[in-house]
Amino acid sequence: MAKKAKTEAEIAHFRESVCEAATRLFIERGPQNVTMRQIASEVGVSPMTPYRYFRDKDDILATVRAAAFNRFASALETAVASAPDARSKGRAVGDAYVGFAKSHPAAYQLIFSFSQPDEDRYPELQAANGRAQETMVGYVREMIEAGLLKGDAQLIGYMFWATLHGIVVLELASGLRGMDGDTLREKIMRTLYAGMQVTPPTLDS
Template structure:
């Protein structure tokens, strides 16, 4: 059963940019500093309406310095989305750590996905907007290029019944991704209450995804 396990997250676990304060930039990796400023502004403003000059001002550098790293707003937002996926994967790894077996760890990563999205709705919306389309090199769910994609495929392959083929694994991966992504969107949109017990009960009805997809291939 692909049941999302209930996890106790505090603000420091999943909230991005909560404790970052505006300060002048002095030295080091300017690109990373600009991205961190952008993540903070996303959280504070609650939407993706972030400009390059605003990020420059909040970081304490000139607009010219920002343009050296991000030629336009789209480039900046794309970088923020990529940073969001890295932070999401870090949260999933932390959630899975210490679980007694791979199946419980996999369930924990699904729970972490939903919690991260709900705690960071503006960032999650940006991540969704910049999620690669199917067939693109960095496609999230099935790509061998992304950390999240690699982790998802490895977990699916390990948890599916022995002898399951590639098609069955692809179907299971897509369905697992659709479950947590769709659930996150519904909670953020208010169509589903942000109630972990209710969410877990709904996911309990998902069924035995491993065996059903293995049978579908036979």
């Protein structure tokens, strides 16, 4: 008797199990030190089974990174949408960014600690990456249109992004000894805003 084909729900569940197992291994060992055989063993299936659902290890890595990017972008988009005005968006994005990194360190590491030089092979990953980047620049564009900032939206967005990322990395590595991350963020943002000749929003505004 032929083996019964898996339902769409069963396939989705298995793919999710593979992605969860692979994520644990990627974080623990780094993608370059993980094999498909190890992923299969972690899931509890034969070495060839994952190949029925993913082309290879890079396909799995692209899938979990795309999911992480989308979760990250969703958190930022929610923050932007909830801000009452353009001035509040910078604070909202900063809070959401730091909150996501602290609440989902594995997802944050998947996004920023690993890369794939052949990203163009994975449209879903490209789209998720682009969505996150647009969110980090889009709110800046709104602030410029409101007259709160002056300059190139992409450049300013990446300046703020680099600041947030640096603070998060230091905090996660316990590198801010004797310094509060929120206080440091406000000081840096004030300096950046002052350089652009605008009144900075405070963290307690």
